[in-house]
Amino acid sequence: MSVPSFKAGHCPADEKCTRRDKCLRIHNTTLEDGAHLLVDRQCAVDTRAAALDRRHYTCCPEPGNVLPKSCGQAPASYRMAYGTVARPNVYPWMAMLMYENRRLATLTNNCSGSLINKRYVLTAAHCVVKPISVHPDLVLRRVRLGEHDITTNPDCDFRGNCAAPFVEIGIEYFNVHEKFSNTSSLESDIALVRLQTPVRYTREIQPICVPRDPIPLHKSGLEIAGWGAMTHGIYSQVLLRNTVFENKYYCQNMMPFFHNESQICAVGPNGEDSCEGDSGGPLMITLNIQYQEHVYLAGIISYGSENCGDKKPGVYTKTGAFFSWIRANLKP
Numbered sequence: 589m590s591v592p593s594f595k596a597g598h599c600p601a602d603e604k605c606t607r608r609d610k611c612l613r614i615h616n617t618t619l620e621d622g623a624h625l626l627v628d629r630q631c632a633v634d635t636r637a638a639a640l641d642r643r644h645y646t647c648c649p650e651p652g653n654v655l656p657k658s659c660g661q662a663p664a665s666y667r668m669a670y671g672t673v674a675r676p677n678v679y680p681w682m683a684m685l686m687y688e689n690r691r692l693a694t695l696t697n698n699c700s701g702s703l704i705n706k707r708y709v710l711t712a713a714h715c716v717v718k719p720i721s722v723h724p725d726l727v728l729r730r731v732r733l734g735e736h737d738i739t740t741n742p743d744c745d746f747r748g749n750c751a752a753p754f755v756e757i758g759i760e761y762f763n764v765h766e767k768f769s770n771t772s773s774l775e776s777d778i779a780l781v782r783l784q785t786p787v788r789y790t791r792e793i794q795p796i797c798v799p800r801d802p803i804p805l806h807k808s809g810l811e812i813a814g815w816g817a818m819t820h821g822i823y824s825q826v827l828l829r830n831t832v833f834e835n836k837y838y839c840q841n842m843m844p845f846f847h848n849e850s851q852i853c854a855v856g857p858n859g860e861d862s863c864e865g866d867s868g869g870p871l872m873i874t875l876n877i878q879y880q881e882h883v884y885l886a887g888i889i890s891y892g893s894e895n896c897g898d899k900k901p902g903v904y905t906k907t908g909a910f911f912s913w914i915r916a917n918l919k920p
Contacts, residue, residue, distance in 0.1 A: 598631065599629075599631050599647035600788075602649070605631040605632055605645050605646070605648070606645060606648035607641070607646075608642075608644045608645065608646045609639075610648075613648065613652070613786055614629060614646050614648060614649075614785075628788075629788075630644060630645070631645050631646060631647050632645035649788070650706060651707075651920035652706065652707030652708060652918055652919055653919055654918075655704065655705055655798060655918075659704075659794070659796060659797040659798075660795075660796050660797035660874075661794060661881075661882065662677075673826055673827075674826075674827045676737075676743045676751055677734065677736060677792045679829070679872070680791070680792055680794035681703040681795055681883075682700060682735070682869070682870070683701040683703050683733055684697045684700060684735050684738075685697060685698060685700060685701055685709075685715060685728060685781070685868065686732055688726065688727045689725050690725050690726075690727060691725045692725075695730070696726070697815055698726060699711060699722075699865070699868040700813075700814045700867070700869035701715070701731070701868045701869065702869070702870040703787070703794070703795050704795050705918070706789070707787075708782055709731055709781040709783065710778070710780060710781075710888065710907070711781055712779065712868040712888050712889065712890055713764045713765055713774075713776065713777045713778055714891075715867050715868040716728055716764060717764055717779075728762070728781075729759060730757060731757055731781060731783060732755070732756045733754065733755045733792075734752060734753070734792035734793045735827070736826060737827075738825050739825050752790055755787065757783045757787060758783070759783070760782040760784045761782050762780060762781045762782065763780045764778075764779045765778045765779065765910070774891050775847060776850065776905070777890040777905045778888060780917050782919070796870060796872070797882050797883060798885055798907060799886065801908045801911065802906050802909050803875075805873065807834075808833070808834070809873075810831065810854055810872060810886060811830070811832075811870075811871075812830050812869065812871055812872070812902075813828065813866075813872075814827070814862060814865065815865060815866075816828075816864055816865030816866030816867075817863040817865050817866075823865050830856055830860040831856055832854040832855055832856045832860060832871075833854060833856070834854050835854060835901050838853060838901050839851075839901055840853075843903070849906075849909060850905065850906050850909045850910070851903050852886065852906050853903055854871065854887075854902060854904060859899025861892050861896065861901065861902040862892060863896035867889050868888060868889060870885050870887075870888065870889070872886060873886040885907045886906075887904030887906055888907060889902065889904055890904055
């Protein structure tokens with residue numbers, strides 16, 4: 589049996605050096621969506637093999653139906669307790685959903701999501717189903733990862749330290765929860781977006797932890813983030829964040845369509861909330877597990893008041909209530 593004759597690089601711990609034709613997750617990569625990644629992933633070459641697919645060995649990622657053991661790890665030094673503008677890549681699982689405007693032939697961001705493994709982004713169903721949040725002229729095409737300030741690439745801090753450039757990957761397909769209905773309650777507002785090619789984890793791109801059950805949130809500080817509209821209605825150019833707290837009693841008393849079993853009600857101490865364009869983004873909680881902090885996706889931004897900043901709570905899809913659905917719809 590032929591063996592690789594030289595090493596071109598080492599694979600990360602979560603990837604395995606495999607002959608390219610045996611790694612279907614990479615073998616089927618299209619030219620548009622990351623053929624250059626084949627070179628970056630090359631780990632060995634067998635010069636005795638005639639066929640290219642048998643000659644080249646690639647760092648083969650885990651299948652798409654595997655949730656990572658290591659997750660929810662953000663740079664601790666970048667954590668912020670309060671403020672509006674997030675530090676670059678403090679939430680490395682943030683995904684910007686990019687839509688093609690067929691009328692203007694441009695790409696625009698309209699929703700967010702959270703990277704949960706190398707192949708899937710979790711978002712709100714109304715971000716992919718028309719016409720709730722998606723304008724008829726818009727078609728979801730790509731996912732951008734490792735983004736912070738949409739006016740610069742790469743993103744750099746005031747000291748001149750720069751992150752890696754963002755990564756854009758095409759959409760293979762998306763799955764919407766079968767019970768989602770286009771009503772005012774937006775029940776089961778959850779969807780999985782499958783990336784056309786597996787992403788590689790870096791300092792700027794990491795998965796968030798997915799809870800197996802709903803997480804008790806009473807009195808816990810929760811974080812939200814997104815590139816949505818600010819108080820004057822213009823979308824933010826940089827990733828914004830806020831701290832909110834659960835307030836389920838308000839929603840139970842004031843919102844007739846609120847479902848505590850599958851939704852979370854939350855608002856900031858001064859009325860902070862998500863806004864238009866933040867949909868699909870994460871509601872995050874930091875848990876200390878075995879003396880190490882991990883960030884979990886407690887919820888998904890679903891809907892709120894039509895008037896951003898009016899100090900009314902927002903409603904979030906309770907991720908833990910849908911864990912079985914998530915696992916069932918992750919494909920290799």
